[in-house]
Amino acid sequence: MTSIQAWVNENGVKSLESHGQSFPERNLTWEICAGVRTAIHSMLRRGDTILEFGSGYGTVDLGDDYIVHSVEDDKKWLHLDPRATYIHAPLVPIDKIPGHSHDQWYDRDAVSSSLPQKYDLILVDGPSGTIGRSGLLTIIDLLDPDVPWLVDDTVRTEESKIATDIGLALGMKEYRFWNFCILSRSPIPDSSIRRISIASEHVKQIERIHIALENSQFYNSRVEQ
């Protein structure tokens, strides 16, 4: 049983309902993958604090082990976990960053006025890929460059460029895995890197199997027509 199911069984959906919201649908493709979870567990200790951009059910799972402050634009994804601190930051227009095409980012004042004093890791997983995340470069001065930054979805060209630009701007070393990247000023031990690589490669293989299955179903349906 996943932790969110356990939590829902125990607490019902009161947290959300008390905010006049219905429980949004869970969809694993939107959540941080097992590789990202392994990376976080390898770098943090239980009780450490995560500053996350982009909330979802993954936020609830992280709440089992960590204090989570989660920046989110969409009201639907606020208050899913009563243990987390949600920072509601609507998306606002921004000037495009050279080399990037995105024109929206979380409202700077809403983020800066609610940041926790101290955190141990930054997780970049929002807003959605269609909105884009290069606006993060407009607020790097607000964020701690001395904690690891985990940039998710760097299998996509845009997110990959964003990670590289942040790493260059803040003098961080890049550790690249299949679909995410860790930026850090302090070296990450080889043993952690090996563990994270194995988890990330495992996720990649499962993804490939899904794609192969989908393709074979597509071809079979074409043959049957």
Ligand SMILES: C[S@@+](CC[C@H](N)C(=O)[O-])C[C@H]1O[C@@H](n2cnc3c(N)ncnc32)[C@H](O)[C@@H]1O
């Ligand atoms: C990639 S999701 C963030 C996921 C989150 N970090 C997690 O691990 O669950 C990026 C944005 O999509 C929205 N979102 C989250 N979960 C979603 C879902 N299951 N379906 C559609 N949109 C979702 C939220 O607005 C969120 O900020």
